[in-house]
Amino acid sequence: MTICAFPLAIPGAPSGGKPDQLHDHARRLFPICRSITGEGIRQTLSYIGEYIDNFHIHHIGSGTQVFDWQVPLEWNVRTARICRTNGEVVIDFAQSNLHLVQYSTPMRARVSRDVLQEHLYSLPDQPDLIPYRTSYYNESWGFCVSEHQRAALTDAEYDIEIDTDLRPGVLSYGEVRIPGKQADEVLFSVHCCHPSLANDNLSSIAIAIELVRALQAGPARRLSYRFVFIPGTIGAITWLAINRNTVDRIRHGLVLSCLGDEAPPTYKQSRQGDAPVDRYAAYLLSRWPGAQIVPFExxxxxxxxxxxxGFNLPVGCLMRSRNGTFAQYHTSADNLDFITPAALAGSYRMIANMIAMMEADTTLTSLNPFCEPQLGRRGLYKVIGGTNTTEAEPGHAIDQMTLLWVLNLADGTHSLLDIADRSGKPFGAVMAATHALSKAGLVRANAD
Amino acid sequence: MTICAFPLAIPGAPSGGKPDQLHDHARRLFPICRSITGEGIRQTLSYIGEYIDNFHIHHIGSGTQVFDWQVPLEWNVRTARICRTNGEVVIDFAQSNLHLVQYSTPMRARVSRDVLQEHLYSLPDQPDLIPYRTSYYNESWGFCVSEHQRAALTDAEYDIEIDTDLRPGVLSYGEVRIPGKQADEVLFSVHCCHPSLANDNLSSIAIAIELVRALQAGPARRLSYRFVFIPGTIGAITWLAINRNTVDRIRHGLVLSCLGDEAPPTYKQSRQGDAPVDRYAAYLLSRWPGAQIVPFExxxxxxxxxxxxGFNLPVGCLMRSRNGTFAQYHTSADNLDFITPAALAGSYRMIANMIAMMEADTTLTSLNPFCEPQLGRRGLYKVIGGTNTTEAEPGHAIDQMTLLWVLNLADGTHSLLDIADRSGKPFGAVMAATHALSKAGLVRANAD
Amino acid sequence: MTICAFPLAIPGAPSGGKPDQLHDHARRLFPICRSITGEGIRQTLSYIGEYIDNFHIHHIGSGTQVFDWQVPLEWNVRTARICRTNGEVVIDFAQSNLHLVQYSTPMRARVSRDVLQEHLYSLPDQPDLIPYRTSYYNESWGFCVSEHQRAALTDAEYDIEIDTDLRPGVLSYGEVRIPGKQADEVLFSVHCCHPSLANDNLSSIAIAIELVRALQAGPARRLSYRFVFIPGTIGAITWLAINRNTVDRIRHGLVLSCLGDEAPPTYKQSRQGDAPVDRYAAYLLSRWPGAQIVPFExxxxxxxxxxxxGFNLPVGCLMRSRNGTFAQYHTSADNLDFITPAALAGSYRMIANMIAMMEADTTLTSLNPFCEPQLGRRGLYKVIGGTNTTEAEPGHAIDQMTLLWVLNLADGTHSLLDIADRSGKPFGAVMAATHALSKAGLVRANAD
Structure with missing residues (x-):
């Protein structure tokens, strides 16, 4: 049986993330034909803006130079179909927006079967499925069809109708910042350029919407949070070009993708490999049977x-099934049945726990570093000595041993996670001990 | 069969440590009712002072502030017993000083069986044994009894007589320093606050007495040695408070505890984990089957x-059985039968070897660092070349390969232990090669 | 079956190294009686000088101080034999130059069987073989014989005739430098002081001759290459004494020895253990089944x-069978049958590949470090997106994933080998990707 829910709760994690609500977002966004530019992504951003406050949608003109790249022409589709010469429609974009290779140029022509075959993409090993293909930077046209559909195209000639626009316009992306006490930011990056593919990446869009709502509705946080909803590659490059001088405030970052299927999670490390975000992910995923950590590539x-x-930011990537490794990836089988409410909620909870760790983690400085403080007169230590245990006595909720570990490692260099790792105590127990010792005036959190 | 004697000898280890002498100290100190203050610990310190020179006993007044703590009131016991209302004594401190919870307040009252039961401590899983319990910092009273004794207390009422003093006095500890050529010190810390418990810690008191005697009688040492005989926790805190500004001269340190039972040794690492003392212990214990190294906690x-x-000193803890892990721990079964002369002597020898390593270890500087020196003309190399060996020829006591290793690593950064570790040669062989090369003027010990 | 040829080719490796040519050098040099001084080594150096340009032969006078040593007297042999008292020659240097212990002093005397036995060296476990022995620094005489020969010496007395010279002369060594664009050097050190022993070290002399020829005939190299042909120990010490102030230009070094037998290669690490030369060897040998890396000693x-x-140079040692570990080592069985043309050529190729790695390895600096550059418009990226692969499409010879890795790690700190190690891509593929990206103006090699 697959575990969909995260089997651990870190105090302070954002609440929210109802299973049905998450799946409902995906369901409503599914029919839209998104691409890296055009009406589809703008409709998607508008939908997101209905649910969250302070959502800013940016439009960057075609031809704008962004590092080594230029913002491309805007692409929109009215219709696209393959018809028999008698007018019968055999392949229709209206049936599935995967049928048209993205960024196909407009055309209207009768072509021979041989020419048509060269412009078709199908999956011989998965004959029922339509693949997803793009040709953003190479002017071309093509149709994606199932292997059965391809086999049925036996006429000598077909009429191709591709009624698309490829002309100067804008690239659009959305962005929201939830300010915290500190300017240091956590970045969540969500690509939203794919057409009707549910796991890749409506799952992440749905989760991100609900995370923003929970953060906006919840208590003030220590860190600031930024969510960007962008077209893949060119969108990230554009965002980085515009924000080049301020990305150094990004303390932790996560790319969210494919978070709706029921496989255990996969975390892909940042290039640094040992950034705090990599360690939070390792801590949490080590508690999830079957979860895997994969190195950066x-x-x-x-x-x-x-x-x-040039950036080398501490940004990892969180997924359930890893991109490129599951049969439904980039096909018509990545549909609303492939993602489940429970899996979406489990992913939400995992990220919420990671946020709780980011919020809580800090180095500590002992205010009583020479010898142990006398915990007994502060009500923090067992009363009868000589026993062979550090377990809490009745009425002492805080684990004694964790208290001692926190005091011992409160030297300004060990973070809460370092303390959890060295002591083997749960991060939540380290948080509780830190809280108790802080209240007693024995330690000071350096991040506050 | 349990190995009690240390199976290795490092040249220069202090001699002494006769098995019967060690056990005899424990036997004579056993009856005394020690606590963290009072006559018992003073009698114990007086006993120690009879055997060693320059032993200083310090007395610190109750109420003195030592870091976060205050030196407690002094506690002394005259009598303590539970009597039937007809005057029959059923539990008597005179029978076992474990019967009274340490720091029990004076009282004289008739109490109901139910009230009495709340002030009794016993061990349900070890019904024959009396536990050892304390209540130093929580004014209270109580008796420790065997489970059988507890079961026999069936009368409706009992008369409690606790004739103790709990009043301003002093905390006492003893200290001896054996000066060496250098001011850098090795600290041995021995707690001597427990009543009639043989392994914990009369074993260590006995061993420490004999180590001091051997060091005082033996040749001058490179390092200085300090032994402190202190009440646990408050004694160490008091000593650190008084010596706060000079503890930085502590190069290596060992807490000695539970050194008399026949289990293989346990070394608990310092907080640093890789301090030289940790490495000496690892080297020596790796030669003792069944010995274990446990991380700091x-x-x-x-x-x-x-x-x-605030201190983070390189101080580990050496034991045979680890505290809290053996059935006799903190019970009346930790008696003179539990510790054996052979085990005491084996522990003594292990520490003596560690002292020899501390004395000998140093980085070396080659006085001939460019190419190998010509060992042959110094009588340090085999005569006939072309053979497939570096074994010493008859008449060459020094292992050839060890000579070459010492020369090669005499670069001012490798210690003798580093050389032993990298070469796989015994520490004693590295010492011998160093001595020969030093005599030949080829290397210089940087510690001298 | 033993693999003799190196199963990998790094682009840019020197060509040459014909199997028969290599074996022929060994065959022609085999009969000469070499020692650390004398006519034999001078004949050998003369032979080498016939094949390579700019070869310099140096002669250093006996008694010259070189660090802790002095250049020894020069030793030459005319005849040496053991005769029966009737004049019958039973052991004759003319039959095998191994028969005479090297540096045996001249003598002519009749000696008893007992005295003779004390001056004989044989191998009880290998009764057919004559051992190789020396007595450079201890004036003495002796004969090396097979165990059978020793057993046959049953007469009461024998006549010893050792007609040698041991008198002031010179120590000779040869040296060639192939200058590259940079003054940084790669040092190859070849001992050539052994008499008729084929693997140890005519194998390496033959390979070194051909490597020099290939480097002198081939294209200009980035690094400079220096080959020294020296007597072991005293020759290396002499060379280091003379070149003491310039050895810091040695970037990589290899001692070559025993490179002609058919065992898989052995690489002995430099004292540093992680020098680039150690890593090149590890990379190459990891591709050769059965090859072993051994730590420095x-x-x-x-x-x-x-x-x-004092030097601590990055110099390792490359062998096939490791010295001292094979039955033929330092015996008459180390003959021309023991080394094979194929094995010599395999060793040659391994070193040639290591040279190619030394030449190519460099850190890279990206000229487009912020985000990925747009590879597509430079013809370096696949055309159709959405597929689940980074494999090169037809016409794209460069592996896509390797291109991305090189770009990502072109941060001025990662070398090509670092990139190969982290990515798991072959070093040759990393070289090709680097070349393509360099041509496209996207990365700059810092070593150029």
């Missing part, structure tokens, strides 16, 4: 850009 | 204080 | 001198 999602050598 | 003996973050 | 060949603490 410069291929995948927008961590490629955030982790390019 | 902020619970146990006075290493808790020496390793508090 | 201060015994073996002239790496002992190069890695003495």
């Amino acid at each position: 410069p291929y995948g999602y927008d961590e490629r850009q955030y982790c390019s050598p | 902020p619970y146990g003996y006075d290493e808790r204080q020496y390793c508090s973050p | 201060p015994y073996g060949y002239d790496e002992r001198q190069y890695c003495s603490p």
Whole structure:
């Protein structure tokens, strides 16, 4: 049986993330034909803006130079179909927006079967599925069809109708910042350029919407949180170009992708490999049977850009099934049945716990560093000595041993996670002990 | 069969440590009712002072502030017993000084069986044994009894007589320093606050007495040695408060505890984990089958204080059975039968070897660092070349390969232990090669 | 079946190294009686000088102080034999130059069987073989014989005739430098002081001759290459004494020895253990089944001198069978049958590949460090997006993923080998990707 819910709760994690609510977002966004530019992504951003406050949608003109790239022409589709010469429609974009290779140029022509075949993409090993393909930077046209559909195209000639626009316009992305006590930021990056693919990446859009809502509705946080909803690659590059001088405030970052299927989670490390975000993920995923940590590689999602050598930001990527490794990936089988309310909620909870760790983690400075303080007169220590235990006595909720560990490692260099790792105590127990010792005036959190 | 004697000898280890002598100290100190203050610990210190020179006994007044703590009231016991209302004595401190919870307040009253039961401590799983309990910092009274004794207390009422003093006085500890050529010190810390418990810690008191005698009688040493005989926790805190400004001369330190039972040794690492003392212990214990190294944790003996973050001294803890892990721990079964002369002597020898390593270890500087020196003309190399060996020829006591290793690593950064570790040669062989090369004017010990 | 040829080719490796040519050098040099001084080594150097340009032969007078040593007297042999008293020659240097212990002093005397026996060296476990022995620094005489020969010496007396010279002369060594664009050097050190022993070390002399020829005939290199042909120990010490102030230009070094037998290669690490040369060897040998890496120890060949603490040069030692571990080592069985043309050529190729790595390795600096550059418009990226692969499409010879790795790690700190190690991509693929990206103006090699 697959575990969908995260089996651990870190105090202070944002609440929210109802299973049905998450799946409902995906369901409503599913029919839209998104691409890296155009009406589809703008409709999607508008939908997001209905649920969250202070959502800013930015439009960047085609041709704008962003580092080594230029913002491309805007692409929109009215219709696209393959018809028999008798007018019968055999492949229709209206049936599935995956049918048209993204950024196909407009055309209207009768072509031979041989020419048509060269412009078709199908999956011989998965004959029922339509693949998803793009041609953003190479002017071309093509149709994605199932292997069965391809086999049925036996006429000598077909009429191609691709009624698309490819002309100067804008690239659009959305952004929201939830300010905290500190300017240091946590970045969540969500690509929203794919058409009707549910796991990749409506799952993450849905989760991000609900995380923003929970953070906006919840108590003030120590860190600031920024969510960007962007087209993949060119969107991340554009955002980084515009925000180049302020990205150094990003303390932790996560690219969210494919978070709705029921597989155990996969965390792909940042290029740094040992950044705090990598360690939080390792801590949490080590409690989830079957979860896997994979090392950074410069291929995948927008961590490629955030982790390019000039930036080298502490940004990892969180998924359930890893991109490229599941049968439904980039096909018509990545549909609303493939993602489940329970899996979406489990992913939400995992991220919420990671946020709780980011909020709580800090180094500590002991205000009583020479010898142990006398915990007994502060009500923090067992009364009868000589016993062979540090377990809490009745009425002492705080684990005695964890108190001693926190005091011992409160030297300004060990973080709460360091203390949890060295002591083997749960992070939540370290938080509780820190809280009690802080109240007693024995330690000071350096992050506050 | 249990090995009691240390199976290795490092040249230069202090001699002494006769098995019967060690056990005899424990036997003579056993009856005394020690506590963290009072006549018992003073009698114990007086006994120690009879055997060693320059022993200083310090008395610190009750109420003196020592870091976060205050020196407590002094506690002394005249009598303590539970009597039937007809005057029959059923539990008597005179029978076992474990019967009275340490620091029990004076009282004289008739109490109901129910009230009495709330003031009794026993061990349901070990019904024959009396536990050892304390209540130093919580004014209270209580008796420790065997489970059988508890069961026999069936009368409706009992008369309690606790004739103790709890009043301003002093905390006493003893200290001896054996000066060496250098001011850098090795600290041995021995708690001597427990009543009639043989392994914990008369074993260590006995061993420490004999180590001091051997060091005082033996040749001058490079390092200085300090032994402190202190009440646990408050004694270590008091000593650290008084010596706060000079503890930085402590190069290596060991807390000695539970050194008389026949289990293989346990070494608990310092907080640093890789201090030289940790490495000496690892080297020696790796030669003792069944010995174990356990990582630091902020619970146990006075290493808790020496390793508090403000001090972070290189102080480990050496034991046979680890505290809290053996059935006799803190019970009446920790008696003179539990500790054996052979085990005491084995522990003594292990510490003596560690002292020899502390004395000998140093980095070396080659006085001929460019290419190998010509060992042959110094009588340090085999005569006939071309053979496939570096074994010493008859008449060459020094292992050839060890000579070459010492020369090669005499670069001012490798210690003798580093050389032993990298070469796989015994520490004693590295010492011998160093001595020969030093005599030949080829290397210089940087510690001298 | 033993693999003799190196199963990998790094682009840019020197060509040459024909199997028969290599074996022919060994065959022609085999009969010469070499020692650390004398006519034999001078004949050998003359032979080498016939094949390579700019070869310099140096002669250093006996008695010259070189660090802790003095250049010894020069030793030459005319005849040496053991005769029966009737004049019958039973052991004759003319039959095998191994028969005479090297540096045997001249003598002519009739000796008893007992005295003779004390001056004989044989191998009880290998009764057919003559051992190789020396007595450079201890005036003495002796014969090396097979165990059978020793057993046959049953007469009461024998006549010894040793017609040798041991008188002031010179120590000779040869040296060639192939200058590159940079003054930084790669040092190859080849001992050539052994008499008729084929693997130890005619194998390496033959390989070194051909490597020099290939480097002199081939294209200009980035690094400079220096080959020294020296007597073992005293020759390396002499060379280091003379070149003391310029050895800091040695970037990588290899002692070559025993490179002609058919065992898989052995690489002995430099004292540093993680020098680039150690990592090149590890990379290459990890591709050769059965190859072994052994840690540095201060015994073996002239790496002992190069890695003495005053120098600590990055010099490892490359062998097939390791010295002292094979039955033929330092015996008459180390003959021309023991080394094979194929094995010599395999060793040659391994070193040639290591040279290619030394030449190519460099850190890279990205000229487009912020986000990925747009590879597509430079013809370096696949055209159709959405597929689940980074494999090169037809016409794209460069592995896509390797391109991305090189770009991502072109941060001025990662070398090509670091990139190969982290990415798991072959070093040759990393070289090709670097070349393509360099041509496209996207990265700059810092070593150029």
